[in-house]
Amino acid sequence: MTRPAGQLGDPSPDVLQGAAAAFGLLASTMRLHIVWILSQGDCDVTGLAERVGATLPAVSQHLAKLKLAGLVHSRREGRRQVYLVDDPALVTVVRVMVDQHGGPYEQRQVRPPDGRSGQVGRVVPAGGVREFGA
Known part of the structure; x- marks a missing residue:
């Protein structure tokens, strides 16, 4: 072979x-x-x-x-x-x-785009997509 x-x-x-x-x-x-x-x-x-x-x-x-x-x-x-x-x-x-796996991560948390209180988003990948939990 x-x-x-x-x-x-x-x-x-x-x-x-x-x-x-x-x-x-x-x-x-x-x-x-x-x-x-x-x-x-x-x-x-x-x-x-x-x-x-x-x-x-x-x-x-x-x-x-x-x-x-x-x-x-x-x-x-x-x-x-x-x-x-x-x-x-x-x-x-x-x-x-x-x-x-998403690159370096910023050291901050973000709120959902609609501004809902009580829900904090996950840490955001630098330049990446924001994900939010329920």
């Missing part, structure tokens, strides 16, 4: 296992948020904790897992440990997945 032109061969089981493990780590909302933040630039654990709305120990534990897997790296700047993602492919994967 011949392959069509341009088709790649199958990855080895070890490569697939490594990729599945990386996706497994990114299946955590907080870890995905951390990688999203780091895809925009370097940040220390305090800044990450503020942005994801978590405690320093919780963010540190997630960073340790991401670092152990090689998805996140760090460097020392004086007394601070600064974290970064230096893999353009990982940044691309994370950005594509976030974009596929």
Whole structure:
């Protein structure tokens, strides 16, 4: 059986296992948020904790897992440990997945267009369609 032109061969089981493990780590909302933040630039654990709305120990534990897997790296700047993602492919994967699910979200709530009181809309995707619950 011949392959069509341009088709790649199958990855080895070890490569697939490594990729599945990386996706497994990114299946955590907080870890995905951390990688999203780091895809925009370097940040220390305090800044990450503020942005994801978590405690320093919780963010540190997630960073340790991401670092152990090689998805996140760090460097020392004086007394601070600064974290970064230096893999353009990982940044691309994370950005594509976030974009596929509505892109970055504004941090505000909106009211329905008819102004009904007592009903607050969901968070609005930047440039996206507003959805309202009953």
